[in-house]
Every structure is written in structure tokens, then in C-alpha cells.
Amino acid sequence: MRHDDEWAAWARDFHDSGDAAPAPAQMLSAARRASRWQRLGYAVELLASVGLVAFYVVMLRRNRATWFVAMASANFVFAALWMGYLTHVRRGTWSAAGSDARTFTALTRARRAADVRWLRFARATTAVMLLFVAGWAPFVLRARWSLYSAEPWRAVVGFGVAALIGVAALVAQTRKLERAERDLARLDAEG
């Protein structure tokens, strides 16, 4: 088959396959719905962050004990460092300089690279926190056991749940990091 004939045959087969496009009205309602869900997701994330800060502010007003002020301050500093590093690794990846495919590909690569750096940091931070909690919790539980005398199971369950959440976060971050690294490798291989 001559190259021109071959190309014409490919083009014909290619065009014959696009006759099952969804109805425009259906695509419009799906796009609107997805857009609403996306906005709702952003709002929930924002609300959760504001709620966490508000919780500590309210607790600080109620409890002025030195240990609590120290713990809350450490949390604020940690959150600031966390957000600061996130902003640092994501610089230059918020929007593309253009809308063509080459620019978008470069942006996607930069975003995946930022994901990898960020997830490594987040996983290391979670691991350090878990080690710290694991070492610190038994002492706290022993020292304050008398306070739990009414319902001592609460302390054990509370620590257990916190430990489970920490381990689950560590596993999830590891899996996400592995996926991000594979995505990055695939992008590099695709050129």
C-alpha cells in the first residue's frame, strides 16, 4: 500500500470511531456538577484548616497552663513550617506560562517533581512525629494515669486511635510517593 493510501485509510478509520460522543447537554450538566463538587472540596479543606486554628485559639483562651501553651505554640510553628515548605516546593507550579501542550507538559513534570519532594518531606515528618509520640505517650500515660481513674480505657483507646491514624497516614504517604515517583519516571521516559 502506498503511504498516501495508507494514511487515508488510517484517517478514515480514525474518523469513523468518533460517532458516539455524549450529548452536549449531558456534558454540560456533568461539567457543572464536577465543578460544584470541586468547589465544595476546596471549601471543606479551607474550613477544616480554619477550624483547626480556631480550636487551638479557643483552647488557649480557656487553658493557660504552660504545657498546653507550649504544645499549641509548637503546633502553630509546625503548621507554619509545613505550609512554608509546601509553598516553597510548589513555587512556579501554580499555573502554566502558556496553554499549549509543550508548556503544559513542562508544568505537569514540575508538579510531579514537587509532589515527590513534598511527599518525602511529609512522610519523614510523620515518621518523626510517630517516633516522638511512641516515646512520649507511655510517660504521659503513667504520669497522668490518676486523671483517668474514672474511665482509664479512654486514654488507651485515645492513644491507640492516634497511633493507628499515624501509621495509616505513613502507609498512605508511602504509596502516594511511590505512585508520584513512577509518574515522574513515566513523564521523563515519554519525553
Add this chain to the structure above:
Amino acid sequence: MDDIALPPAAAPAGVTDAERARVFTEWTRVFGPALRRVASSYARTPAEQDDLLQQIALALWQSLPGFRGACSDRTFVYRVAHNQGMSFATHERLRRPPPDGEQRIEVHPDERPDPEGALAAQRRREHLFCAIRALPLPHRQVITLALEGIAHDEIAAVLGISVNNVNVRLSRAREALRAEMGAHRAP
């Protein structure tokens, strides 16, 4: 194919929801079959293709107010579609292996009078899309746009490369597609 332009009076930031919906509906009516082909070029299973088509629709909806008419409607729509396709193809979270290890595209009932010919055509199409999906992304993008019948200067605008680069890339992509078609010969 005619371009569907926003009315000159409607500044992007001031596009009303009704106007945005009108342009979006018109774009998906005119470019719907092409968007389906883009989705088939990046995603394997019908379910994945539907997912990608929805992502493209969402991206079009969200980027529409930012469209300032600097390029044609078609260029803009293809840019958005291929950017989403590229993102889909390189994001492992969104790619699942097909259940039986084969690559499939959606099979639509064909009511033409020649069932054997229709089946053969269906297999050829399936074979073509399998071969296209096996190409590296830069080749896949240029070949799908060229098969769509887009002029080389417009392909250059969609991909953000020079026309010379399009020619070189397309030539290599055609060779690669020919090799893929030979390697995965249709049964």
C-alpha cells in the same frame, strides 16, 4: 469548521453563566466526536474514556471564561483536550490495567447491511487506536491531530512547537505508527 466566538461585548471575566453554557454546548456539539477520539487515544477501556471525557468537559468549562480569542476555538479546545489526555496518561492513579490484559475501545452496534464488513472495520479501528495508544506521548499528540485533519500550523499552535518540528515529529510518528500496526497485526 467554523469558529464559535464569544460575543465581543462579553469580557471573559464578565461572561454570564448562560453565555458560558451556550458556548460550552456549542463547542461540545461541534467538537464532541473529536473529543471522543482524543479520549480513545489516551484511555484504554470505555470506562476510562468516559472518565477522561468528563475531565476534558470540566477543564473546558473551567477554562472557558479565560478564553480571550487569541487563537481559534478549535485550537483552544484541542489544547485543553490534549493537555487533559497527557495528564491522564501520565497519572498512574487514573490508569488501571484492562481486566483481561487486552486493550479495548468501545464497541458500538453497527447497523450497516454488511455485518462482516462492519466487524472488519470495527477491528481495524480497534487495532488503529491500540497502535496509537502504544506511541510515546509526543508522537501520539501529533498523529491524532494530523489524523483529525488539522493543518500543520494549527498543530504547531496546539502543541507549542514550530511547524518544522511538527513535520519532523509527524514523519517519525507515522513510521512509529506503521511499526506498531505491524507489530500488533489485527487478527
